[in-house]
Amino acid sequence: MNEEIQKLNERIEAESQFVDDIQREFSKVIVGQKYLIERLLLGLLADGHILLEGVPGLAKTLAVSTLADTIDAGFQRIQFTPDLLPADLIGTLVFNQADGSFCTKKGPIFSNIILADEINRAPAKVQSALLEAMQERQVTIGEETFKLPAPFMVLATQNPIEQQGTYPLPEAQIDRFMMKAIVDYPNKDEEREIIRLHGKIQEPKADRAAAPEQIIKARNVVRDIYIDEKIETYILDLVFATRNPAHYGLDELTELIQYGASPRASLYLRICGQAHAFLNRRGYVTPEDIRSIAMDVLRHRVIVTYEAEAEEITSEDVVRKVLGAVQVP
Amino acid sequence: MVAILLATFVIVCSAFAQTDSISDSSSSVTEWGNVEIESEISADSLPQNDTLEFTIRVKIYGNPDDYAMADPGNPTVSNLKLRGASQANRTEGVNNEIVLFKEYRYSYTPMSIGMAYINPVRMQYVYVPNGTSHDLATNRLEIKITESVLPPKRIKIVPIIALVAAILIGGGIIVWLVLRSRKKPEIVEDVFITPEQKTRDSLRDLRKSFAGEPERLINEQAKLIKEYFDERYRECAETVSDEELLECLERKGVPGTVLTNLSNALLVCNQVRFAGHSASRADAETVELGLESLLSYNEKPKEDTDDIDKTDEEPEKIT
Structure with missing residues (x-):
């Protein structure tokens, strides 16, 4: 494996210990x-x-x-x-x-x-x-x-x-x-x-599993996670497909989308993809990371038209179609 | 079939036969010398929502310049409302004699149910050669006004033609199908290629095509794995992550060793494609081993799946 990514994986392994602890404490409650x-x-x-x-x-x-x-x-x-x-x-x-x-x-x-x-x-x-x-x-x-x-x-x-x-x-x-x-x-x-x-009589309570400083350190690692150009292109394709659906073979969405996702969506897709890779202890982002979080990042950023509302088509339906149509690298 | 066509013909004919004309009229003719006057109404009884046509025709035989005649003006009517009036003149030769036709047409709508009347229309003319003046008059006409009726429902011809065409086409198709079913079915030899065989063939082709380019080979192998999952495990292929995919395969009874090989193959694919990892021949072999394991498992009868680890053949080495 690429040496840098190897090092990054080791950093992730070291800095992500608290994730398991937090999840364990969550499961108590x-x-x-x-x-x-x-x-x-x-x-x-x-x-x-x-x-x-x-x-x-x-x-x-x-x-x-x-x-x-x-x-x-x-x-x-x-x-x-x-x-x-x-x-x-x-x-x-x-x-x-x-x-x-x-x-x-x-x-x-x-x-x-x-x-x-x-x-x-x-x-x-x-x-x-x-x-x-x-x-x-x-x-x-x-x-x-x-x-x-x-x-x-x-x-x-x-x-x-x-x-x-x-x-x-x-x-x-x-x-x-x-x-x-x-x-x-x-x-x-x-x-x-x-x-x-x-x-039970005693309500379960979570104990401390990480310090705020650990979170801040982990954030730095997240920002260093490798993101390939293919993944960046995939992110851009997803966002642009909400703005110009016809260019991605989604002509039927043109009349349904009033406003597509903003550039902030691209930024958040990237950082969320990196965070998702961190949670999976990986030093690089895969298309699956992006697909896992795309709905949550895009659903409130795609504004549908009145015609779509009349046909009971939600922004989630639109995002689902976009995810289905844009080619995964 | 003949009965259907006959029935259709009857429907079409009856549609053509239905007309909505009202053909009752009354007229009066007064003759003095060579001038005639005639009046006519389109009906002597009509519904309140219908229109009455009243026509006055004047025929002048001989030289029209010998007669000086004023237009009759609007007739005096009761229980009728004038909607429109028009006049037309024409000259024709009848039995070597010139005849001038003057026609005055009036349209009326009834005002209320009951009787309506058109009073006599008087027309004066002067015979110019001797200066004598003459009168002509039509009869008083009466019309019975009845309750409004809905306009008769017209059968439109286009849908009928479409219906006839549809029946003819439908009949033709039925006849064709009946004749076709009587034919002796041809024996078609269907060669079924399993997804495993197809994938194995593609894998071999890829190995040959990208022998010296492990990175490209792995990229293509990754696509092939995806295609195979889409075809063989559609349900699992819809999962988002590799972990979920492997869990799905585990639920479907794929043995642990196969899953381990496959997991390694997917990991290598991801590292090469998305982590900037420079691929080696050994990486390509790992990917091939993962896919081959799954293909072999799916090709074997299910009762033999327990000993898949022992029977799995090593994939061919990439040269």
Whole structure:
């Protein structure tokens, strides 16, 4: 094997020990949800934010809080409500009567892992404040700018039901989420295990499995993972097929796609592919890595037309067709 | 068949036979010298939603310049509404005599159910040679207005022609099929090539074609492996990762040794194609061994699968 890749494999082997430990701790608390846990780890390693969508009760919040426990990082859960204000999120200046000055009161966003629960229930100004912090990784309160701690990761949840009185995230803001993961129900055996595990008097709890510094070191390794030109071309083909489907023999999609995936999609496909290869202890990216994460990276970036909506064709259907049509190297 | 054609012919004929004309009329003729006047209505009874045509015809025999005649104007009517009026003149030679035809046509729509009337139309003319003036008049006409009716349903000819054509074509196909089924079936020798045989042949061809280029050989071998999976294990070929593919094969009862060989082959393929690894002959042999193991396993009867490890033949060395 290529010497550099050999060395990289050794580095990955050394730096990825904590992944097994985190997964083991997860399994103490959460039954099944392999997909969700893998996406959380990908977000952590690729330094991206994740939008989780699923009906209530699928252990989304539990998974995120367990992740924070396993890496011994700060965790804040913010329940987004219609009366939430940006200051409730980022903090504000408080007048101190004793010395007549203003002092800064930092908001819950100053933490490592933020769970923005039901993000679509808060008005646009609050969503905007959060998404700005996600992008800039800093917050300005009054005249002072504060850096957010590293690692900083936002996991926002959306409930696909009960859409009355919600504020759907605008496309420009939803694009800032690296992935949109759809959380599904556990199967019957998993659910049986859940009721047995959580029926005990003492609730299971995850122990610390990694330090935040280990995550930051692992991120550096992830960025070094070799990505071949063929894989880069494959990524570009996938993204361009959402913009010019006719060029890829997908004429039937031309009328169904209003906007294709942004360049941010290409960036995230690359970094997520590298993170996926890291999780599989590989020093190079294969097309399978890209295919594994493509749906989660692209589904919220492909905007379908009204005609597609009328025919009940979703962005997922479009991405599925693109994945089926673009030639795998 | 004949009955079908006959029935179709009857349908077509009846379609042509159906007309919606109303052919009732009344007329009056008054003659003075060489001038005649005649009036006609298209029907003496018509539905409220129909149109009545009232026509006045004047015939002048001889030299038309001998007669000075004014147009009749609109007739006086009751329970009718004038929709349109037109006039046409023509001259014809009848029995070596010139005849001028003047025709005045009026269209009316009924206003309400009951009776409608067209009062007599009077026309005055002056015989120019002696300056005498004369009158001509039509009779008073009455029309019965009945309830509105839906317009008669017309059978369109194009669908009927299409139906006839379809019946004829369908009949022809049935006859052809019946005749064909009576023919003695030809004996076709079907040579079935198994996916394993096809893949083995391709593998041999690749070995010859890319003997000195292990990297290209491995690229082609990887494609061949994919094609074989698509054909033999469609269900497994839809999986995303190599690990899932091997798990799928394991569920299908592929023995562990074959899976190990295959796993090594897939790993080498990936390293050569996506990790910048410079391929060697030994790598190409590893890939071939993996595929050969699976081909041999699938070619053997299933009861012998347990001892596949012992019976597997080593693939030919690449030269």
